Amino acid sequence: MRRSLRGALRPAAKATGPTLIVTYLSLLVLLPIAAILSKSFENGLGSFWTAVTQPEARAALKLTLICSLLVAAFNSVAGLVIAWVLVRDDFPGKRVVSAVIDLPFALPTIVAGLTLLSLYGPNSPFGINVADARIGIVFALAFVTLPFSVRSVQPVLAELDRETEDAAASLGASSSVVLRRVILPSVAPAMLAGAGLAFARAIGEFGSVVLISGNLPFKTEVASSWIYSLSQSDQLSAAAAVSTVLILIALIVLGAIGIVRRRFNVGEAV
């Protein structure tokens, strides 16, 4: 009796998986994005265009884009180096270091902002003052996006077959050739994935950037801060419009990264 009941339920059970996923994604992702889109076009195409091309919006978007690209690129390299050391080397305190790398995920962003201000601001104990300058934005973004870069590369590095490297070395390849021709092609897709995540996080970051950057209009005001100002000034439709542009930028960059990754995977002989 039980078996036939289970058998009857099986096709329904097969459908519930995708249904659940679509419902969950809709509720969490698609519906909010649809709401933002509808809000941004609330007053027509003309006011959308005005909101997006205002001098403050253009300056903020440009600054955000450049800083996020820089950080994504820089952290790809830094993430690879850190992951390499964690996977290939052994040193006392390695577990602690590995745990600490995830700290930026756990810290509330405003706490991160306060910490960065006290460490790298005017009262810096190291004498490094990057507050109220564009480089401060890069510092803050590098801090919060580092876990993405490290954690996307680490498992791939751990899985790498050392025999290929040893074989290449035994055939006379120098370390840089081994790095360039053997290792990098294998970790490139993971590096790109990490860069994509880091970029997407960086363009939306608010709490950790807004303190150390000084938030000066046209100089160090990032897109998220301008959107916040618009929302506080009762211009919600303009805020939604600039948010839509951020979403679009994220989609384009992530899409491009996806295409490049697929090229890598197709090109791999293994």
Added chain:
Amino acid sequence: MKHSPAPRTHLKWRLLAAGILPVSLVLGALLPASASAAGGTVSLVAYSTPKPAYAALIKAFNATKAGAGVTFSQSFGASGSQATAVASGLPADVVNFSLTPDMDKLVKAGIVSSSWDKGPTAGMVTNSIVSFVVRKGNPKKIKTWADLVKSNVKIITPNPFSSGSAKWNLMAAYGAQLSLGKSKAQATAYLTQLLSHTAAQPSSASNALQTFLGGEGDVLLAYEDDALYAQRQGEPITIITPPQTILIQNPIAVTTNSSNASSAKAFVAYLLSPAGQKLWGQQGYRPVLPKVAAQFKFPTPKKVFTIASLGGWTKVNTAFFTPSTGIVAKIEQGLGVSTASG
């Protein structure tokens, strides 16, 4: 051969069901008792600065006859965000904002009656002024608005498009120039000078205070009550009262859709009573009742003007603070074009 897992599965489900019941009972008991308490619950939604003040005020209110047994749920945040939240459905019985336009948002949404400002204190619960906060000992000898724009002085003020406090600061600067006999054009030119001297324009007043305490800038423009609070916390600052400044007036109201109007009204009545106003004064806010205000030794600037003398918030907000087209927006754009590298 397929064995039926029946007995184990059944046991698992039975245990789960058995566990849910006591857990939910415990959770239910732990949930705060709602309107079963004597005076009910009053939900207070306010701007961020008076959080410590309300801790003292609520305690004192609960000790009175009218306030016995009243429990409070409190929410503090940026004034504009709080107003938007209440307008979008956040339940509130008492609302207290840092400037009138945020109350007007709720009047427009039908949540606060349009006669909220017809009471004896015109709807205001506390006053304050815009002050200068400088490093302890005032090393750069900053005393007047003219000193702010000296070449070696860096100013911190919040961003006027995201912070109500910044609007008070800039209108204090503008109005100070007018009261010194300058023309509107000269006052606007002064605002340009002031904004070009800013080292940072943090998104909120509390961020601005953090930035200043973090070592940035020589002078912070802030609410006097905020500065007094920081001083009481032992921060190394000196508060300078400018000779001309604006009277900051903070509105309060009971909402029309309040679920506990009697307790809410009693609370607001207490806040406006001599006892309540005295507590506000002890917390660093200037009482709105003149007799109580006289008991405190707040500094008296030579000239204190109100926003009404500058046209009222509705006119000022539209003229100065509309993003991209307001006077202050145009000033920032002008400064930005010359300082942004493209």
